[in-house]
Amino acid sequence: MLEAEGHxxxxxxxxxxxxxxxxPFSTGVCLHGHxxxxxxxxxxxxxxxxxVPGISQIVSRYQRGARPVDFARAWWTPPLTPSCAxxxxxxQIAGLGLRPLVSLTDHDNxxxxxxxxxxxxxxxxxxxxxxxxxxxxxxxxxxIHNLPPGAARTWLSAMAAYTAAPNESSLPEILGALHALxxxxxxxxxxxxxxxxxxxxxxxxxxxxxxRECLPWLHAFELNGTRRWHExxxxxxxxxxxxxxxxxxxxxxxxxxxxCLNLTNARSFAEFVAEVRAGHxxxxxxxxxxxxxSLRVLETAWDILRPYPEYPGRERWTDxxxxxxxxxxxxxLSTIWGDRMxxxxxxxxxxxxxxxxxxxxxxxxxxxxRRAEAL
Numbered sequence: 001m002l003e004a005e006g007h008x009x010x011x012x013x014x015x016x017x018x019x020x021x022x023x024p025f026s027t028g029v030c031l032h033g034h035x036x037x038x039x040x041x042x043x044x045x046x047x048x049x050x051x052v053p054g055i056s057q058i059v060s061r062y063q064r065g066a067r068p069v070d071f072a073r074a075w076w077t078p079p080l081t082p083s084c085a086x087x088x089x090x091x092q093i094a095g096l097g098l099r100p101l102v103s104l105t106d107h108d109n110x111x112x113x114x115x116x117x118x119x120x121x122x123x124x125x126x127x128x129x130x131x132x133x134x135x136x137x138x139x140x141x142x143x144i145h146n147l148p149p150g151a152a153r154t155w156l157s158a159m160a161a162y163t164a165a166p167n168e169s170s171l172p173e174i175l176g177a178l179h180a181l182x183x184x185x186x187x188x189x190x191x192x193x194x195x196x197x198x199x200x201x202x203x204x205x206x207x208x209x210x211x212r213e214c215l216p217w218l219h220a221f222e223l224n225g226t227r228r229w230h231e232x233x234x235x236x237x238x239x240x241x242x243x244x245x246x247x248x249x250x251x252x253x254x255x256x257x258x259x260c261l262n263l264t265n266a267r268s269f270a271e272f273v274a275e276v277r278a279g280h281x282x283x284x285x286x287x288x289x290x291x292x293x294s295l296r297v298l299e300t301a302w303d304i305l306r307p308y309p310e311y312p313g314r315e316r317w318t319d320x321x322x323x324x325x326x327x328x329x330x331x332x333l334s335t336i337w338g339d340r341m342x343x344x345x346x347x348x349x350x351x352x353x354x355x356x357x358x359x360x361x362x363x364x365x366x367x368x369x370r371r372a373e374a375l
Contacts, residue, residue, distance in 0.1 A: 225259030
């Protein structure tokens with residue numbers, strides 16, 4: 001159970017309203033960031049492309065052709081390596097005059113944290129994961145932070161076994177065993193986010209059930225830096241209703257640092273975990289959270305598509321997008337296409353590049369000013 005149930009304190013603040021919000025604290029914590037080890041499914045892509053006249057017909061041709069493309073077999077990987085992601089997030093926190101603690105949480109993968117454990121200067125970065133949890137007719141995501149290094153792979157295997165063959169009745173047992181380790185933090189990530197293909201009513205029922213059956217082992221609910229404020233406001237209401245602290249989650253997938261952080265005086269990640277388990281959380285939303293969401297999405301798209309010459313073998317976006325063919329092998333698009341990218345993609349990527357240029361970003365920011373995130 002939450003050690004201080006009934007005494008929960010969550011204090012979201014906003015940098016643009018209170019630039020000195022971080023002054024009473026010594027440490028900033030970044031939670032929920034992704035690296036090159038996350039696989040991001042592209043099954044959602046046709047739904048959006050079918051909204052574009054002209055493009056819709058071409059997508060349909062790819063889906064129904066002699067060799068149809070199944071977008072559910074395709075995925076992209078975020079561009080940043082674990083060390084680059086760690087440096088990015090640490091830099092933002094240090095800029096606030098705080099000591100940084102960063103927890104990287106790739107989808108169902110702990111390689112980022114395991115790799116950082118090898119480096120002395122990165123060893124304080126915890127081993128964490130964003131666990132995909134099929135539940136009833138929906139999919140939930142749990143941030144499992146600070147797994148013990150010696151048992152991290154064993155824990156990941158248990159999570160992977162559940163994900164592959166879901167059994168809702170076993171979830172409380174797994175969470176209870178994780179909760180029994182006092183250094184582990186369990187966060188219900190973006191509670192209202194819908195996985196592709198999930199109906200809102202089904203998700204609502206799944207969320208209601210998991211809160212009834214697993215609440216004692218859920219330490220916090222996430223305020224997400226990539227979700228709109230009205231959704232985060234609903235998370236705050238949910239946290240108050242269930243006496244759980246609301247915690248930050250940057251959910252960074254590209255090169256924009258986390259749009260929200262936790263502020264604390266904890267000297268280690270384990271101390272921070274104890275603080276949250278005791279019901280205390282102070283969240284700070286950074287200035288870029290207030291940017292128009294469409295502009296942030298555009299900049300993220302360009303960060304995903306732009307070249308990274310510093311990453312040999314992963315320089316081009318086609319090196320970072322994969323497709324699993326009928327033989328079961330996953331190959332990057334750069335291997336499948338060679339230098340013959342489908343002509344329809346060239347103007348699309350060029351348009352993203354143009355819109356993400358500094359001059360166009362300024363013009364779009366002015367144009368979209370009235371659509372800035374309303375609080």
